[in-house]
Amino acid sequence: MGPPIPRQVKNIIYNVHSFFLRRKGDKESMEHKYDMNINKLVAEATGVSARTVMRIVAEGNSSLQTSEIAKFSSPRKPKEIKKRIHIDDFDMGVIRRKIHQFYTIDKKIPSIRKLLAALKEDGIVNCGCTYLRQLLHKMGYLFKKCKSKRHILIERPSIAEWRVRYLRAIRKHRNENRNIYYLDETYVNSSHTSNMCWQSESEPGIYADIGKGRRLVIVHGGSRDGLVNGALTIFKSDSKCGDYHGDMNATNFHNWVSHKLKNKLAPNSVVVMDNASYHCVQVKKKPTMSSLKRDMQDWLRERNVEFTPDNTKAELFHLINRTQSEKIYVIDEILKASGHIVLRLPPYHPDLNPIELVWADIKNNLATNYINTSLDDKIPIITKLFSEFTPGRWQKCDDHVQKIENQYWDHDMRFDNVIDELIINLGNDSDSEEDMEIEDMYSNEEEEDMD
Missing domain, CATH: 3.30.420.10 (Ribonuclease H-like superfamily/Ribonuclease H)
Structure with a gap:
């Protein structure tokens, strides 16, 4: 099957076929061999197959039943096949540290465009703004309004808190040898x-x-x-x-x-x-509404939470949700x-x-x-x-990770003050065209969409 035929080309082929069809009964045309198979003649003249000519003629004749002139449909545009972009775990770590660098070193707010440009310049990713935004969502980042009604890229607080808590703990354990x-x-x-x-015309490689x-x-x-x-x-x-x-x-x-x-x-x-x-x-996980009532009662009883025998499952579930319990x-x-x-x-x-x-x-x-x-x-x-x-190779890996830990620690310790300074400074700036475009993009986006 050949490439799709545009509507205008179909119309030309149909007109050529109609021309030969009209000349078929003409005596002069008989002398010029217009009496041969018209579909084949049109196919030879236009460079398409006879079957395609037949299909186009049938489509044109069908449209004449509801219209005074022959009409043809346009072929569908071929679906663009998007190339998959592979972002591995290491790239995500680099992206996270690049965002920290924007705030703590460059003292700038990393919009999607600015962040993407910096990542492309460093050869980390080669994607579009939409893909990068989705990736940041996956990594736990929120694009939130700050006090100046500008948007600012903020890491989800629970993840930032978890990281600081982890870094404190791992440092403590190392100090204890x-x-x-x-x-x-x-x-x-x-x-x-x-x-x-490495490949060549004579060596295809693997x-x-x-x-x-x-x-x-x-x-x-x-x-x-x-x-x-x-x-x-x-x-x-x-x-x-x-x-x-x-x-x-x-x-x-x-x-x-x-x-x-x-x-x-x-x-x-x-x-x-x-x-x-x-x-x-x-x-032992917290009971849910699908748990048996006696299991919900046993869970509350083990934690000395008061309830009455006539409490419904909905009431018990409310008590369970209010009860703080360590996993x-x-x-x-x-x-x-x-x-x-x-x-x-x-x-x-x-x-x-x-x-x-x-x-x-x-x-x-x-x-x-x-x-x-x-x-x-x-x-x-x-x-x-x-x-x-060897252990020596592992130690090099461990040293590299400790270097990253120190970078996170330094950035996190300075992050709050830097964000406060940025928010204060933004209060006196006018909205730029880029900021307004980004604000329009995210104005309807709720935090629950990130969870």
């Missing part, structure tokens, strides 16, 4: 390979698979002393055998911590992890029984976990030096790569 272990999970697809390579294929789940942990010996676990996603099956979930994670990690940790250690759902399974996680209790404590990273801050740099190193080595290997062959290769990852 406690062993700090970081753990996480990652995946390697069967088609994992480098995205770029061919990437169209689909990602099955994948391996990798779980590991480490500290300044290096990766935890014997803690590495690799299993196939969706496999139906062995101690681990399916993708990573709470059961698999708890089994790994219980059998392959906790007994290999130094006494009185700190275990740092992110907020993945299987890391945060609660021992207790299963994994925290498992590690606590062995004398360890858990420290959770603030949301959207993988740049504070050095094991993310370990993943990047291992995956880059695998993609560069072991191309076109099957999923089964990747398992011993990955095991070998981890065994060769």
